[in-house]
């Protein structure tokens with residue numbers, strides 16, 4: 001394929017991918033980064049198409065317009081990824097500043113070095129932004145859910161492999177001039193690879209978006225939206241996974257209930273009640289080890305699964321949870337003083353298999369109600385209840 005055909009194919013790929021991202025972006029929440037990719041891809045495609053239409057040599061004002069469009073398009077891709085992974089991505093003043101610096105540099109370099117200055121600037125800038133994007137994707141893979149890691153790694157690899165020949169063009173052009181790089185084998189390789197990368201980038205971004213949506217869907221199904229703790233559904237999954245393991249470790253259950261929560265709701269309102277629920281949930285969650293699990297099992301009820309603990313450890317954990325809630329100073333809009341609350345905790349016996357789960361949970365529940373009956377803000381173990389019954 002000759003070079004013009006390759007550039008034409010590249011331009012078509014980019015404009016079509018931009019249209020696809022725009023359609024996907026419409027279905028995504030705001031600030032997902034996808035709209036930036038959409039605008040970036042269309043700008044890139046139009047700039048390449050513009051080069052073909054204008055032909056050689058490109059008149060000076062047109063050079064500035066087409067190169068500026070490419071630089072801004074690459075910046076849109078870079079910041080789009082930052083937005084996608086939840087990092088600050090910069091808004092229009094940053095873009096205006098970037099464009100201003102680019103125009104000044106472009107003017108200076110073209111005036112001093114002509115075509116070599118123009119191509120060196122554009123390639124070094126594009127190569128740096130591709131490299132930056134690869135680095136962002138590589139760094140982001142550690143912070144995301146497991147499902148997002150493969151597409152982020154793939155993106156890092158692809159953009160890294162595009163950054164290298166682009167930077168090489170920027171450096172080589174100074175010593176060999178534009179001709180060997182913009183015609184012949186190198187140019188064919190470069191535009192062919194860029195065209196392939198544009199197709200792969202489109203598929204990669206669709207993969208990223210679907211992985212993100214899938215993760216969010218799984219979260220919605222298994223997490224309580226108010227406290228972000230596991231809901232009943234999520235708890236069932238965690239329990240099933242725990243007992244499916246080859247070497248199952250026993251679990252002690254701690255059933256927790258906020259004391260007199262209805263009073264908070266009735267005196268301060270439902271929104272204040274929600275705030276208290278969120279803060280209590282966060283305090284409980286931060287006291288629970290990563291190997292244990294915690295779920296919101298009802299209105300103001302929580303269940304903690306303490307894995308492989310003896311009775312003393314479970315009791316110590318319950319005391320930690322009681323203390324963490326007692327120490328809370330919950331600032332609620334409309335209330336003059338911070339809200340304080342307490343919880344009651346019921347502890348089950350050790351649950352060694354899935355079949356014992358319901359019975360252990362019922363034991364923890366009975367112990368909790370005994371704690372409530374005994375005056376609240378305390379811990380009762382089911383083993384003590386059974387001893388009482390004897």
Ligand SMILES: Nc1nc2c(ncn2[C@@H]2O[C@H](COP(=O)(O)OP(=O)(O)OP(=O)(O)O)[C@@H](O)[C@H]2O)c(=O)[nH]1
Pocket residue numbers: 226257258259260261262263265269270271272273274277298299300372376
């Ligand atoms: N704000 C808010 N309140 C909730 C939510 N879910 C349940 N509740 C409220 O929680 C309160 C629970 O009240 P009760 O079951 O009487 O328990 P309590 O007042 O904590 O009393 P004890 O458990 O006996 O100490 C009810 O008023 C429910 O409306 C929720 O998601 N948000």
